[in-house]
Amino acid sequence: MADGITKPSMMGAFSDEDVKAITDAIDINELTDLILELSNIYSPSTGEAEASAFVHAWMEREGFNPLSVGAVPHRQNVIGTYGGHGAGRNLLFTAHLDTESEPSDPTVLAKTRRPSSAENREWKECWLEEGKFYGYAVANDRGPMSCMLMAAKALKKAGFDLAGRMYLTACPGECGPEPIEERGGIDYMGKEIGAHYMFHHGGVAPDYAIAAEGTDFGVTWLGAGSCTFRVQIYGESIFRPLLKAPEKTADHPSPLYKLGPVIEALHAWTRDYERDNTYDTKGGTCLPKATISSIQGGFPYSGGTQICSLYIGCDLGPKQKAADVLHSLESVMRELPGIEFDVTPVNVYHGYEAQDDEIEPLAASVGSAVQSVKGHPVEKAKSVYSSMWRDHNVFNMHRIPALTFGPTRWRPTPQDFFECTLMYALIALSVCGQMNEQVSSTTAKGVYGGMSNPFEN
Incomplete structure (x- = not known):
């Protein structure tokens, strides 16, 4: 094991031998190099081709x-597999290739960003400094992506032949x-061309899924959707x-x-929206927010x-x-005297959650x-x-019980990613399950690392 890497506490539902075998199979230096090499590929949304080819x-x-499968040649999903030689359950890990970035269109950039914002090196560069990773692509999302890849490599290196399939996407x-x-x-x-397209056309059939982020x-099996509403105000243009x-x-x-x-009216509405x-x-807390994100009115010429x-x-x-939000916005606008308006949803994605009883076996494995690694129950x-x-x-x-789980998000360390890799494995x-063992329905229901379920009401 590399210098400075803390040996995990050998506790919980996993045997000391299994934990040690996987721990010894993870090379922290190789993991760090993979994170930096993959994260330093500039990969904004619509520009993921080089990162996809690397993976x-x-x-x-x-x-x-x-x-590799995709709706267009330059935006390919990559799907790998490990195991699948027996009667075990299939677990899919997914991580995304794109990272938030400054607008590539110079006109949009000039109208939405201060000049100094584009000079921030973390948009395009990632590095390790004083034991911490810098650069937006590491946290979102190619650090966790590297962990899921190295987890599969560690299982293979340690000689664990999985009965069910481990999908790497x-x-x-x-x-x-x-x-x-x-x-x-x-x-x-965006979303339809990524994991959604991969689910339908990538040759996968998971029993469970984890978004590696x-x-x-901590763990949650809730996810918020998003929608954008256009509120048009009408008037007259006078010479x-x-x-x-x-x-x-x-x-x-x-x-x-x-x-x-x-x-003023919409701002008051957004303040009430979250409340x-x-x-x-028990699977998470969703605090949905709303804000005015853009205003467009005419052209200067x-x-x-x-x-x-x-x-x-x-x-x-x-x-x-989305329909409920539409009716609420229309109600606010109707209260404004003398305003002729129209409200239209221009982008809609609903949020989803796993059913508690269906996600429990996967959540138990996470716990x-x-x-085993942290020495305390999952939160x-x-x-x-x-x-x-x-x-x-x-x-x-699509009725596949799924959650999101991964390492420290802000300024993660090599130790964080090492522990995450071990946990994913x-x-x-x-x-x-292993080929040389009888595979159960995954794990004991209601047990989180040998502890009672911390999310039980």
């Missing part, structure tokens, strides 16, 4: 029989963008020499002058406009529907892994991790 080549070199498009209005079509697709080693400017902005014919009361839609369960549009981004908890993930879209939503949408061993 495919790595899987091929390590003997995981990769398959690397997908484009999780971060976005989404097709909206004039920037529509397949070139702007940073959760600070400027003929305009008689009114004393009050409310009396001005241009829809641009009506923004003040509309923004009214908070969803708390056109001389005026009859339409001004506000775009409101909303998270959607697992029990919310056992955390207990419910912070609400931020169950209040956003992650690709476990894709599987819960232990979870796969628990769920998929």
